[in-house]
């Protein structure tokens with residue numbers, strides 16, 4: 566099983582499939598990330614606000630896997646936006662993870678009411694120049710936020726990590742991002758279980774034909790349309806299931822039918838309202 570990689574505009578590459586740890590209990594994170602690494606995942610997505618970077622770090626250290634075989638992402642929390650505060654936050658995350666560098670550092674939310682994301686972006690550019698993050702990017706950025714970063718920032722983000730699943734595809738953001746060489750990372754790729762995705766006919770039909778689960782059909786849809794995904798699960802069986810996506814291919818018709826499930830169904834807050 567080989568997870569495909571995508572080339573980022575930073576010159577580095579990213580495994581298209583990883584493992585996310587949002588809402589993974591800090592006390593259980595080391596065990597769950599260890600399960601994921603043993604299953605074969607090499608890309609882990611965490612964030613300072615998840616409170617579980619130390620568990621991720623312990624699992625990495627215990628795994629014995631060479632650092633250059635891993636791709637580790639963490640994120641700058643909203644309260645730490647700014648210049649010195651962002652530098653300090655990066656150092657705290659590295660310390661907790663037990664790493665010299667991360668592969669990707671993201672601004673977690675634009676928080677436009679604070680109006681500090683351009684300043685924060687310049688801090689991330691310095692963090693990359695200092696070798697503390699190989700690539701830098703953004704999360705939950707809408708088109709106006711991306712336009713400002715591109716116009717005033719200097720560096721184009723390597724990725725934009727946004728809520729994206731068949732019921733909520735944010736086509737304006739994905740088109741703008743791709744036109745500007747920014748890869749899309751789809752968070753909540755399974756709709757966080759808040760939307761009855763696994764009962765939708767295009768999903769169940771594709772799953773039946775390929776003898777896979779509805780979750781596998783949805784994750785494959787993401788991969789085939791070019792999204793980077795890191796589904797979260799606490800269960801070893803599902804952790805393995807979500808990695809087992811490379812023995813089948815959806816037809817163009819199946820991809821199109823799942824794309825037809827767009828419902829405008831955002832499951833999280835609007836990025837302009839998050840502070």
Ligand code: NAD
Pocket residue numbers: 584585586587588610611673704705726727751752753754755756757758778780781795796797798799803806807
């Ligand atoms: P997700 O769509 O991955 O859903 C997780 C839910 O799906 C869990 O409840 C899990 O039990 C269930 N699930 C997982 N595998 C399954 C399977 N095979 N069959 C049936 N159910 C299954 O949602 P998520 O965890 O919110 O998103 C993935 C990752 O994205 C997070 O862990 C985190 O790393 C990242 N994320 C980022 C942001 C952001 O603001 N940048 C926000 C949320 C999540």
